[in-house]
Amino acid sequence: MAERELHFGLMFWANGTHPSGWRMPTALETAPFDIEFLQSVTQIAEAAKFDFLFLGDRLASDPALQTTNPSQMSRLEPFISAASLAAATNRIGIVVTANPTYYDPFAIAHLTASLDHLSGGRASWNLVTGADEIAAANFSRDEHWDTDKRYDWAEEFVQVAKKLWDSWDEDGYGAGPNGGAQSINHRGRFFSIDGPLPVRRPPQGHVVILHAGTSDRSRELAARDADVVFAAGPTIAVAKAYYDDVKTRAKKYGRTGDQIAILPGMTPIVAPTTAEAVKIYDQLNSFIKLDTEDTLEEHRRYGALGGRGKRNLSNVTRVIEVDVRGRDPDEAVDPRVLKEANEEGQRLFAQISERTRRDVTGANRITYRDLIIAAAGQGGGVVGNPVEVADYIQDWFEKEACDGFNIFPSYNPDSVSAFADLVVPVLQDRGLYRRDYSGPTFRDHLGLARPANTLTGARAAAAE
Amino acid sequence: MSTRPLHFGFTYTPYSEPEARFDPFNPAQISTLAQSVEKAGFTFIRFQDKQASGEGPAAFARTEPFTTASFLATRTKRLGFFVTGNTSYFEPFNLARLTASLDHVTHGRAGWELVSGASYPAAINYSHAEPSAEEHYGRAGEAAEILSKLWDSWEDDAFIRNKATGDYVDGDKIHPIHHAGERFRIKGPLNVARPPQGQLVVAHEITSELSYPLAGAQADVVFLGAQPAEELKVRVAAFQAALDAAGRDRKDVRLFAEATVIVAASAAEAAALVEQPSPAGDAAPRFVGAPGEVAEQLAAYADAAGLDGLTLRAAGLPGQLDALIELLAPELQRLGLLSAPKDGGTLRDHLALDKPANRYAAA
Numbered sequence: 001m002a003e004r005e006l007h008f009g010l011m012f013w014a015n016g017t018h019p020s021g022w023r024m025p026t027a028l029e030t031a032p033f034d035i036e037f038l039q040s041v042t043q044i045a046e047a048a049k050f051d052f053l054f055l056g057d058r059l060a061s062d063p064a065l066q067t068t069n070p071s072q073m074s075r076l077e078p079f080i081s082a083a084s085l086a087a088a089t090n091r092i093g094i095v096v097t098a099n100p101t102y103y104d105p106f107a108i109a110h111l112t113a114s115l116d117h118l119s120g121g122r123a124s125w126n127l128v129t130g131a132d133e134i135a136a137a138n139f140s141r142d143e144h145w146d147t148d149k150r151y152d153w154a155e156e157f158v159q160v161a162k163k164l165w166d167s168w169d170e171d172g173y174g175a176g177p178n179g180g181a182q183s184i185n186h187r188g189r190f191f192s193i194d195g196p197l198p199v200r201r202p203p204q205g206h207v208v209i210l211h212a213g214t215s216d217r218s219r220e221l222a223a224r225d226a227d228v229v230f231a232a233g234p235t236i237a238v239a240k241a242y243y244d245d246v247k248t249r250a251k252k253y254g255r256t257g258d259q260i261a262i263l264p265g266m267t268p269i270v271a272p273t274t275a276e277a278v279k280i281y282d283q284l285n286s287f288i289k290l291d292t293e294d295t296l297e298e299h300r301r302y303g304a305l306g307g308r309g310k311r312n313l314s315n316v317t318r319v320i321e322v323d324v325r326g327r328d329p330d331e332a333v334d335p336r337v338l339k340e341a342n343e344e345g346q347r348l349f350a351q352i353s354e355r356t357r358r359d360v361t362g363a364n365r366i367t368y369r370d371l372i373i374a375a376a377g378q379g380g381g382v383v384g385n386p387v388e389v390a391d392y393i394q395d396w397f398e399k400e401a402c403d404g405f406n407i408f409p410s411y412n413p414d415s416v417s418a419f420a421d422l423v424v425p426v427l428q429d430r431g432l433y434r435r436d437y438s439g440p441t442f443r444d445h446l447g448l449a450r451p452a453n454t455l456t457g458a459r460a461a462a463a464e
Numbered sequence: 465m466s467t468r469p470l471h472f473g474f475t476y477t478p479y480s481e482p483e484a485r486f487d488p489f490n491p492a493q494i495s496t497l498a499q500s501v502e503k504a505g506f507t508f509i510r511f512q513d514k515q516a517s518g519e520g521p522a523a524f525a526r527t528e529p530f531t532t533a534s535f536l537a538t539r540t541k542r543l544g545f546f547v548t549g550n551t552s553y554f555e556p557f558n559l560a561r562l563t564a565s566l567d568h569v570t571h572g573r574a575g576w577e578l579v580s581g582a583s584y585p586a587a588i589n590y591s592h593a594e595p596s597a598e599e600h601y602g603r604a605g606e607a608a609e610i611l612s613k614l615w616d617s618w619e620d621d622a623f624i625r626n627k628a629t630g631d632y633v634d635g636d637k638i639h640p641i642h643h644a645g646e647r648f649r650i651k652g653p654l655n656v657a658r659p660p661q662g663q664l665v666v667a668h669e670i671t672s673e674l675s676y677p678l679a680g681a682q683a684d685v686v687f688l689g690a691q692p693a694e695e696l697k698v699r700v701a702a703f704q705a706a707l708d709a710a711g712r713d714r715k716d717v718r719l720f721a722e723a724t725v726i727v728a729a730s731a732a733e734a735a736a737l738v739e740q741p742s743p744a745g746d747a748a749p750r751f752v753g754a755p756g757e758v759a760e761q762l763a764a765y766a767d768a769a770g771l772d773g774l775t776l777r778a779a780g781l782p783g784q785l786d787a788l789i790e791l792l793a794p795e796l797q798r799l800g801l802l803s804a805p806k807d808g809g810t811l812r813d814h815l816a817l818d819k820p821a822n823r824y825a826a827a
Contacts, residue, residue: 020630022625022627022632023627023630025627029625029627030623030625032657033568033657035538035568035569039538058655059557059655060655061638061653061654061655063633063635063638066632066633066635067632070632073632073633073655074618074623074633074654074655074656074657075655075656076565076568076569076656077561077562077564077565077656079530079531079534079562080530080531080534080562080565080566080568080569081534081565081569082531082534083530083531083532083533083534083535083538084534084535084537084538084569086535087491087495087534087535087536087538087539088538102555102557102558103555103558104553104589104590104591106515106553106586106589106590107515107553107554110515110528111528111530111531113528114527114528114531114532115528115531117489117491117527118491118527118531118532118535119491120491134651137649137650137651138557138650138651138652139555139557139650140555140647140648140649140650190591191591192588192591193588193589193590193591194516194588194589195589198513198514198516198524198525198526199489199525199526199527199528200489200525287630289630
């Protein structure tokens, strides 16, 4: 087995993954619809030999997103972005999010196969089943399906897509009456599809499949069908348990652990010195608009709309169970608050100290604003100098809590450039990360073989 | 006489010449093709699509239109893109996202060819029974209305993005559409900013009697098909009646017919090429000859029915495209029939169509 190697994806939210990243002085606020800018950022990631660029998607907009996730409020449809970014790059993999709940398998197979041809084998499909309940109202439906229905549907959907990708021979253009194509004649529980696709088999055979999620159904789908798994890992212990679980489940499906790359999300806030990195962290969070205070009863979760609660002292009071309402957000926290805080509060204080190198008694003090941001689950990341950030990555990687990370850039393009210029060379010098791509396709970056054609393989076997 | 200069489109038909092996899945080859079409002064390229391959997939083997157009837009500057989006098999919300986004990526060079399963049946690939032609057209008409509303659902100045104040959008300029029709219920708004053209240029091809009312109500560009001049006149008259019924004006619509062209340096060489079967079907008129005579035939064809332009097909790739570009296009330009669009304009600009006002904007 080849030596393990780190894999990196770039979570490409054009206005930054930090809710106020677009307000940073060097950020381009008009980025979401500026395709030339998106191309230039993609080229930075490609020069840093990233495995892939990740294009997320949602099927509805909501005004509430403007303070929590403005990058998700309104943006380019991912297949359209992806095809343009493919035209402006040569090597980097391109992940497109598409939700089977609101699409047909023929359309997705057609779009992804086409993107794989146009990109020379760099296409990937992020299969999401979507917790986006408000999407139903944009698709003539009364309600969003429940989890089981969505996964039952998605499981058959992905099998159909694979058959459609296989419905043409590798070089089957023009040879013979059907040019090497054949019907798939799928008759399943949800789908009845004749095929074939009007597109030759993709250069990668099957486009790379990415999946994210922590539920049991999600882990099972990942273990069976995903090549890349995008996981949330709040701590190394949680991430390690998830990693082991998915790789063990994969064995049931005749797969080996190294056929699945598990990449948690990570937000690096890196600068040449620790102090400069903390300054960026503080600057980003200074731009977050705080919510007006509410009564504790009025509190509501944003849920899928991002963040874990409102950015105000009422939310802090609810989370840490110490009444801090009425304080000045920029005032240093009273040490008594730490002493009286519940377990979650203790965890938040520790997290803030880790990020800011501040505490409640020393020269640099934690502020109420720090607590507000942390309690809302926003504005975080791994804050430090290049060696500190590289150490963090190496630790997770060597403990097999992950195979790499999906990098969240707080603001663009600077967060991407900083990671590429400062952290990537350290990891390369340590022999953990590639200095160049080993091949032209996304499968090559992941060290994955091109799958055999299940349809024509079966036909060849039958003929023998 | 019709408009001068005429508008020219190129209909992408990836029929390889026997020796050449034009490969429609080779991104470098299709990039070169689009760049050549642009260089020759064509206003747009038309990418059609089928969601099923009834007569054998090799006959419709090509990359999918939306991804192809976005890819090629990145490698061209002026060329417009008409992309087929089939309302029988795609949800209107998804089509609205694809089309609006394509218009952003192309900086306003996108057109949507409204197509239904009536002309391209594919229910066998979409897990349901084939509906009647009336149902296909009914769905197409309602979907076109929905796309038009969704494109308007963000006003042009809905984004504030003021770094100093932190205001990102103006909520009063983002509009749910609350569409509740016979077949669709769509709340909106879209999650894509208003397209640069406001509304994409909508095209529809006349393929049956049911096409007229749909085109009359919805289309900015009408493809009348590859028909003899006499039939074109009949179609233009029928379309005019549908346009009148919809209360729209002929000056707001551009009419195109299709012509398959076989050009060579001399008439004799062109005649020798005619043996190849026509991609448009045997009954379709073809224009064969030396550049000068073909240019004049094309002008006469457009004039006979008072058309605004023609879409040309090359009888084979890549040789007949080269002939079209190197031999025919200069001749069309010399005769004042073809004038290359200027850099920087939108497809609407190039077709002399106005940018529509936003239906939701306060007057």
